[in-house]
Amino acid sequence: MKPSALPAGEARFLTVEGFDHSRRAHVWSLLLAFLAAGPPGPAPPLEVFFPRDRPYVYLHSPSPALLKALGAHLLSLPAGTLLPNFPLRVSPSYPAAKVPAPPLPGPESTPEPVPGLLLLPSFLRPSAASRLLTELLTSPDWGPPQRRKSGGVLRRKVVHYGYTFDYETSDILRDGERHPLPPPVPAGGAVGELFDRVRSEDFGPGAGVRGGVNQVTVNDYPPGTGIGHHVDTRDAFDGCLVSVSLGSGVVMEFRKGEERKYLWLPPGSALVLTGPARYEWSHGIVSRKTDAVGGSQVARGRRLSVTFRTVISPPPEGRALPAELEFVRDFYDSVARQWHHTRGVRGVLWPSVMGFLGGLGEGSLVADCGCGDGKYLAAATHFGHYVVGSDVSMELLKMTLTGAKGPDPIQQEYDKGPFSKHPEVVGGDCLRLPLQTGRFDGAVCIAVLHHLSSEERRIGVLRELCRIVRVGGLVYVQAWALEQDEGSKRVFDSQDVMVPFKVQRKYLEGDGEGGVVGGEGGMEEEGGGFRFDRYCHVYREGELQELCGRVGGIEVQDGGWEAGNWWVRIKRVN
Template sequence: MELAENIIQKRPEGLSSPSKKKQRKYQHTLTKQTGAKCTIFPTKHIGICNSGLVNGLSEEVVYEHFSKYGKIEQILMLPGKSCCFVSFDDIKCSTKAFNNINGVLNIAQYLKPVFLSFVENIPESLIEANLKHDSDPPNGLIILENFITDSEERAFLALNDFNRLGSSLKHRQVKHYGYEFKYDINNVDLNCPLEEKIPKECDILWERLRIAYPQLIFVEPDQLTVNCYKPGQGIPSHVDTHSAFEDPIFILSLGSAIVMDFKNDNGDHHSLLIPQKSFVIMSGESRYAYTHGITPRKLDILQTKAGLTVFHRAIRVSFTFRKVRNGKCCCKFHSKCDSYLRTHEKSYTAFGQLAERVEETHVHKVYENIAQHFSETRHKPWPNVVDFIKSFETGSLLVDVGCGNGKYMNCGQNIFQIGLDTSISLLNVCREKQYQVLLGNCLRIPLLDNVADGAISIAVIHHLSTEERRFSAIRELLRILKAGGRVLVYVWAKEQKHRNEKSSYLKQDRKNRRCEENEAVSNEKLTLVDGVEIPIHTNRTQFKHQDVLVPWKLKKNSGKSLNTGTDESQTFLRYYHVFKEGELENMCAQFNSKLLHSYYDQGNWCVILEKK
């Protein structure tokens, strides 16, 4: 990363009074979020008080800038937090880093300076939680190290010349043998085998595998995908399509070690080193229930009990061997199984004419009924949304699409804000506060093209019941932006446990903290028309489906229902499409925009886009 003027400023003579005030504020936040005790006396441990994973700060950036001042023992990034920690092997190094970086290095969100604090110690509970997801591999994953010799590695690498052969994807080069894997449909075409079969040079792997792991039952693969990754390239998290390939899947890694991330629906996260010349077996749960992916970066950092290990990436080539499946998958991991989902889950989203009726009944009318109660429980702005709003210059125009009760309408300083919502009752709340609001729909924003400097869409798009309508909502947000304008989008995540930490949504139910993740889940469904059913979600539990109805209980004394005029408790069902990891990013990639930042924030997937 270049140390340009927008990254490093000239070192001031100590912090100014406003900066000291900010530092104290952020130190308080760090203590509140982590329990770490700040101190004015130098220690080996430094807290980065105002930037962390949730703000887009990465281990790679922290290591790049802090390692200049001495040997780093530990970098502790905390899921869902706006702070993190760096530990040096001696106090001299940490003091030097503190004096050169505090209030000066612009690596916080929106290129703002980071504010630091020495801390007495890093709480042991945070260290243990961080190590947990880097320990044992998921069930069914086997890594056989040094599976081939140096000369065999050279022979495998010589099979493909990526300067001449192979198609290019966004993050890597790729070549197929046996069958082409079609990325547009995430499957193979059994009727169109390729002339080039798996090279004979690969045959040595199967006899060696039978000797090294005799208990493994497998059929020799007939499909091979070769990927070439340059430093800084990766592959998004994904599950190899169940109906396309059998179990197991094999990966031979050549040229460089890499860290691969494995994640499941329960939020379990394993960051595992895949060594050079290793052979990976993905079977059972690791093949069917876990996504696997490689984060695009130029170095990998692994934190173990032994300390910090840094791997600088070189060009890596992977050989992924698979056996093409004939027929449906019959696995027990239904949430990731395309065969099961096609035959067992009757998604009403295919019924285009039904979409508006569903949203009118289970979104618009519900909010009219619960407006008073909803407004009473939605008053505290989310910090990262506030930071986004405050990043705009004086005189900017910001549009809040789906403004609700207007809790973000007063967060900006010296900017113009306009709110938009479909609920008249919620707009009346905004008008009582003298906010400038419009009645309208996120699919047809009543504003001209290219008029806004910024926009936010917080917890709105997940109420749209078809992919086409969700796509249209993002297109509308970009339409009203000027070139260079930015939009922040929040949607509810299917993964309410991320990197082994529960979201605030799950934590709100104390009973669920003591029960298993899969307990107390409702099997109830609501039948709409034409026999289409939508599952009714059990509040404060993990989502088991993407298209769900979530109950809102309007208790007595929460305001009279507009439908009944009574004070009796009522339950309303709101429609949600909860987003899987990567789904929002993939949708945004189809637009003429730049993805500035994507992150997970307390049970939500979030993106910041810039209009080109």
């Protein structure tokens, strides 16, 4: 993952990662030593900017030569120069390149079309297109300008029907109580007729009949404006998008890695994106005054597009069942302090988890979903990874901030460093992880899946874990086994069980900081302390593999039994 050399080009900024903010002084001394070793005479200016509490630094200089030499020098330093096991990573930022004029496309499609893209050039007759355009331009539904994620407002105007798409969060607003519902998709009129037609038209293999379409977005682009490159939000919309062009035509650009394709969308055309064109290629419209079409430059006029999409309904299992709320969430919130004392502080790390983490390439981005008190955060950083923990119990997450102070040498090393004071942790439910799709190299989910109270929810968690890793990324899942060995203090006589946990009074009341936190789910006073019950579904042999078989797009690579738990290693294959 670590580049051995900077890519060619004149960088304006370098971002350097691979240390933590307690080592700023060391970073300064590295930079000063580098400047002192340079040629005699005044060195070109170098600006150094440490964002607050972040483990990276931005370096800026008007001299590209200085940045290039500095970048090469930093890259040549051995791993561990600033932080044990950590290589320094250097990423250059280049000045925005001038947008090259797109090659002249044919009017209908590129010579090598994007797979999964279908263009129907004369989807609407000119008379139908102009009736639709007039209806939209005079519609009372245009709302105020939309705010975008990066700040500011969109230059194009937008109307949504059916569901509102929120450009700040790149998601659909589903909650009619907090957000005013958008107008329903019009029945009748030119928009309604088009909606009915899109819902009944067969768009061919991969797209089929779009009967489930339930959301319409109308974009009004002033001449010369475009839309930034994007893939329509995967978690909000299904696998087929249909966009009808009105008014002016435009060249749309498609990108996949370094590849570029350009497509002229004539007025009255319908563009259908499925499969790779929908998911693997991004699409966008460059802001420019003219487009190259059929050998000449055509001035861009005002263009409207009407996009039809299907909002994926939130999974029915998205809401926690009462048993899980009381006997899992409240349980962990209530017992967090003693849990930490008997788990994180003891610092017992399972060999199969360590094997998984050690097998990921150094510098991997790893998610620990259901990280609890953060027992494995130290292990992940020990292997040179970047790790983000998430858990539904905020009380357990708070324990990650106190440091585990366990006897495990890896944990102790970690506790000395400032990462333990600033772990990257986030509150979140493992059925809707607040983590980006396809972003992680690996994910672990340890002792979580046995707390989900229905098969749909268990499969939902597996899907979420596979969603956040990239194609080729690996997921490790471990959960309690029905089959316990002879010496185990647990004997399960059924798969759905309540497992008691004893909490001493001092952890609940003790020093004034304690107190019962969160709920008091399932608490009973017992023998000078309290007994809390937690709900568990313990897995029989092969059950994890069966659930994985229903996820799709993944491959179970390995699995086994370890100390009363079943585990599987999964690879995301598409």
